Each structure stands twice: as C-alpha cells, then as structure tokens.
Amino acid sequence: VGFENHGGRTYLSDKNQAFAKVIKGHGNNGEDQTEGIHYKNAIGSYLHGPILPKNPELTDLLLALAFEEKYGKKFHLEPLDDSMEQKAREAIIEKIK
Structure with a gap:
C-alpha cells in the first residue's frame, strides 16, 4: 500500500x-x-x-534483513501488535477496489 x-x-x-x-x-x-x-x-x-507503517510485514522483513546483515545471523524478534496498522492497510485496500 x-x-x-x-x-x-x-x-x-x-x-x-x-x-x-x-x-x-x-x-x-x-x-x-x-x-x-x-x-x-x-x-x-x-x-x-508512509510505506513502512502501512506495510508492517515489509517493515519486519527489512529489519530482519538488516539485523542478519549486521550481525551475521538470523534474529527472532517478538511480534508487535500490528492490528491498528493492519486495519488501516485493509481500509486503504477496500477504498481502492
């Protein structure tokens, strides 16, 4: 989005x-x-x-890749509550259909 x-x-x-x-x-x-x-x-x-806040999965992917590049290993980050961001994303998608 x-x-x-x-x-x-x-x-x-x-x-x-x-x-x-x-x-x-x-x-x-x-x-x-x-x-x-x-x-x-x-x-x-x-x-x-707002490409990153409107696409939390992309944000998570970029953070994971950056950590892996910096530290040479995969990191497991505890998921944050993205429900508000997901609702905003879904509303935008519905609006453009």
Whole structure:
C-alpha cells in the first residue's frame, strides 16, 4: 500500500526482479504491473508516503534483513501488535477496489 506521483518510466530487464506487483495504478511504466526493483539487499521504488507503517510485514522483513546483515545471523524478534496498522492497510485496500 502506497502512492506515487511521477512521470518517469522504468523497464526492468529479464535479470531484474520487481519489488512489488501493482494492483491498481501505474507502477514502473503503466504497462507491466511492476513497481520498483529488488536487487540483492536493495529495494528501489517510486512509492512515497508512509510505506513502512502501512506495510508492517515489509517493515519486519527489512529489519530482519538488516539485523542478519549486521550481525551475521538470523534474529527472532517478538511480534508487535500490528492490528491498528493492519486495519488501516485493509481500509486503504477496500477504498481502492
């Protein structure tokens, strides 16, 4: 969940993986339903706004990857109560359907 406002067009090669799939909107180029790029430990995106609070699973993934990169091992973090964030996310998804 996020929003974007840009006039650029990005086309990924077959070697590159998109960061996300666009359900509604234009994404990278308005043609292939892709958004951003995921390459090794980097994510690039046209998304603006509160991408991390509106996508707590993405936030958890990025934190886990950062800890693993920093300390060389996987960490188990106790889950936080994301119920408010999940409700906000679900409301946005329902609104754009």
